[in-house]
Amino acid sequence: MIPATNQRPPATILFIFGGSGDLNLRKLTPALYNLYIDDYLPEQFAVVGLGRSSYTDDSFRERLLEGVQSFSRRKNGSDDTWKDFSPSVTYLQMDAGDAGAYTKLSDFVTAKRNEWGEPLNVVFYLAVAPQLVPGIATNLGNLSLCDDKSHVRIVVEKPFGHDLKTAQELNTLLGGLFAEEQIYRIDHYLGKETVQNILALRFANSLFEPIWNRRYVEYVQITASETVGLEGRGGYYEGSGALRDMIQNHLLQVLCMVATEAPISFDANEVRNKKVDVLNAIRRIKPEEVKDVAVRGQYGPGKKDGKDIPGYREEEGVKPDSATETFAAIKLFVDNWRWEDVPFYLRTGKSLPEKATVITIQFKPAPYYAFPEEATTNWQSNRLTIGIQPAMDIRLKFQAKRPGQTLAIDPVEMVFSYKDAYEGQEPEAYETLLLDVMTGDATLFMRADQVEAAWKVVTPILEAWETETPEFPNYAPSSWGPEAAMKLVEKDGFQWMT
Numbered sequence: 001m002i003p004a005t006n007q008r009p010p011a012t013i014l015f016i017f018g019g020s021g022d023l024n025l026r027k028l029t030p031a032l033y034n035l036y037i038d039d040y041l042p043e044q045f046a047v048v049g050l051g052r053s054s055y056t057d058d059s060f061r062e063r064l065l066e067g068v069q070s071f072s073r074r075k076n077g078s079d080d081t082w083k084d085f086s087p088s089v090t091y092l093q094m095d096a097g098d099a100g101a102y103t104k105l106s107d108f109v110t111a112k113r114n115e116w117g118e119p120l121n122v123v124f125y126l127a128v129a130p131q132l133v134p135g136i137a138t139n140l141g142n143l144s145l146c147d148d149k150s151h152v153r154i155v156v157e158k159p160f161g162h163d164l165k166t167a168q169e170l171n172t173l174l175g176g177l178f179a180e181e182q183i184y185r186i187d188h189y190l191g192k193e194t195v196q197n198i199l200a201l202r203f204a205n206s207l208f209e210p211i212w213n214r215r216y217v218e219y220v221q222i223t224a225s226e227t228v229g230l231e232g233r234g235g236y237y238e239g240s241g242a243l244r245d246m247i248q249n250h251l252l253q254v255l256c257m258v259a260t261e262a263p264i265s266f267d268a269n270e271v272r273n274k275k276v277d278v279l280n281a282i283r284r285i286k287p288e289e290v291k292d293v294a295v296r297g298q299y300g301p302g303k304k305d306g307k308d309i310p311g312y313r314e315e316e317g318v319k320p321d322s323a324t325e326t327f328a329a330i331k332l333f334v335d336n337w338r339w340e341d342v343p344f345y346l347r348t349g350k351s352l353p354e355k356a357t358v359i360t361i362q363f364k365p366a367p368y369y370a371f372p373e374e375a376t377t378n379w380q381s382n383r384l385t386i387g388i389q390p391a392m393d394i395r396l397k398f399q400a401k402r403p404g405q406t407l408a409i410d411p412v413e414m415v416f417s418y419k420d421a422y423e424g425q426e427p428e429a430y431e432t433l434l435l436d437v438m439t440g441d442a443t444l445f446m447r448a449d450q451v452e453a454a455w456k457v458v459t460p461i462l463e464a465w466e467t468e469t470p471e472f473p474n475y476a477p478s479s480w481g482p483e484a485a486m487k488l489v490e491k492d493g494f495q496w497m498t
């Protein structure tokens, strides 16, 4: 976590496999740029982007500047700060499968070590599809520079593996090549301020915890909706899909934050132990139950703001009969004393009407209402909404008496907004997490058993979906997904909240 005062890490080289990809453009470089502006980066700092695409250092920097101007929380990349920052970025064209090319990385490190001296951090960031990770890790593990357990780290993006089996194999492989303290399994939702704040809301206050359980909570919903479609990421997304891309990792981690028991300290392993308990308590879905608790969808062609939008199957890198889901909604139960029989609904999708990640905790209605029936049409408002992004806020919706000589009851809200309280100064998740990697703080990263426990939750769904050909496409762009997703909650008497 970013320290209260700027403590810079030692001299660092950051190699980004997938340097030419969307993650680097959209999140990693904007995060590094903001860290630079905020004076968190070491003076001796180098980023090397790697990929098969052809770039010169200059054309690579130009491409990254477009990313900063579009996606950074500070879009002023055309001023002198970009000119100062960008010379630290270079590009190396290489196929990650070419074992012989890895000596170029060692040579680069040696040259910098000669120039900068010790200590020198070397971070290998694997921002690539999971299929490429074992090969890259093996080639890196063979470099003698990786024996330096204190200063050489490997960051592996989610999804970690393609399924439970490959995640277990990858954990074994990485464990044979690197020490555990060198391995950073990243899930950027854990770096989001609003996600970290869930534990503060629950355990730094005595107000909520007494009602945070099955006696008072009717259901929990976690929605992560995106307006974007594929954005040229066919190479990665076709092999992934919404369940692997968002639910197995980000949404299950958010669920853990909502459902966990109170940690006795904020020691990294204590918090991780408590979260693994939640994952292990999630009721295993039987194959025959999958159709009742899981819905998948894929957007077809349509219109948005009057413009034609291609369907998923028309996107570059996507098979014309692709069965990859761009939408998924599931219902889970956490079998323990706190949560027994409280449904947790998780939903995510691309090409939906809104970009919003929101948690809704719906409390049960009061046991008895003495008010006359006509006083209100809505007794359901006792609800806590946690806005993760883009709205970063907490809203408590409750009933109030409308002023006047009447007994009318209206739903009203109490709002805590980060923007108002902290003037919009929040770092992006990747700023926090990249700095953590450079300083060697693994608190917000995933442990091997957490990743495997999360795969166990989604495995029955993945297996069931593999055996059936879905009727895709089944939702229009800018809609809230397939009809069946509505039914998933409606059959329990609820609605999706957004």
Ligand SMILES: NC(=O)C1=CN([C@@H]2O[C@H](COP(=O)(O)OP(=O)(O)OC[C@H]3O[C@@H](n4cnc5c(N)ncnc54)[C@H](OP(=O)(O)O)[C@@H]3O)[C@@H](O)[C@H]2O)C=CC1
Binding pocket: 017, 018, 019, 020, 021, 022, 023, 024, 026, 027, 050, 051, 052, 053, 054, 094, 095, 096, 097, 126, 127, 128, 129, 130, 132, 157, 158, 159, 188, 232, 233, 234, 235, 236, 237, 245
């Ligand atoms: N995009 C996002 O917002 C987020 C993505 N992630 C994760 O980041 C990872 C990458 O996703 P994303 O950037 O979106 O995917 P992209 O498809 O945009 O990028 C994939 C990258 O892999 C590179 N690559 C593919 N094959 C090779 C190869 N043989 N040798 C060298 N490089 C190769 C590509 O470079 P080239 O074609 O030049 O070889 C490209 O840079 C995924 O694990 C994803 O889950 C996580 C959070 C957010």
Ligand SMILES: O=C1O[C@H](COP(=O)(O)O)[C@@H](O)[C@H](O)[C@H]1O
Binding pocket: 224, 226, 245, 246, 357
């Ligand atoms: O990990 C991923 O996350 C992004 C969404 O991240 P957010 O911070 O903007 O919510 C998603 O677009 C991408 O498909 C996925 O790989």
